[in-house]
Amino acid sequence: MRRAVPLTVAEAERSAAEVGFTQSCIPEVGRLLSAIAATKPAGVIAESGTGTGVGTAWLHNGLGLDARLVTVERDPDRAARAAALFADDPRVTVLTGDWRLLEAHAPFDVFFCDGGGKRDDPERVVNLLAPGGVLIMDDFTPSTGWPPLFEGKVDALRSHYLGHPRLMATEVLTTATSVAIVAARVSW
Template structure:
């Protein structure tokens, strides 16, 4: 985790998940000890490191990043655990490693293929999607319009889902695949 934070600071990578989301990831992963975890959009590795910590020893997490420089760095971040797989390329490379007990979908997929995102979850698998804008309306609204993307996950027939405020200004969808 320290290595990921150091790299983000040194490289100027500004899209790391917040510490609040990081704690949520670790808590969700801890509910699936030694489970299969995945992070789509590794970035500097912050979220992946928290997933890794939560899943515990013996887990075999997978993370994927499309920017080669970031993927190479992620290899270094996780170099001390041969059970961690770092993939370089599009998030769809996660497919052969599925199903996942915890999936932090944070780079590709969330918007372009929600169906596949849900398909990558194991039964009982937990999906985490951050960076939504808090809304007190139902359906939730974003920039004055119904937020169809958020609705898609909150009402998906295969999911039981909720949305939590991770800070006063940001919300996260947490969904569990029922079958």
């Protein structure tokens, strides 16, 4: 039996199924998103790559009354579906376009970087974090030892984030076959 998910998550999952979108975050990652969002009750919470709003809904589940949530999606249909889900909550802004639109809302206390930025501009991703801000990136493959490997080769992207001088970064096992990076931007 599946542990119940929040209603908005279920609605966003249904919306994803309707359009055959299969890249929504899994509940294991979602619960991590809710927990981390809840640590910043008056924070600015951001997401790149909204999809149909599943990750957004998990972040929203932990969103403080004085917090704000901004998410961006370049696919107009997906963005519209997500925007409709949160239309009644003034704390939530769904942007349509490139992930760099987020910059106008930075710095972020929590940033789920899930579509744009993670691979193409890692330095900009770090720069968008407030001191103490928490970065979350999912969909990595577990690897023991250092440096981390992916398909037998050094995973340069993961090494970059895990070894970044302005991040305190670690990996969290989300399922037996997947990890998320969770990193806090240092304040010095």
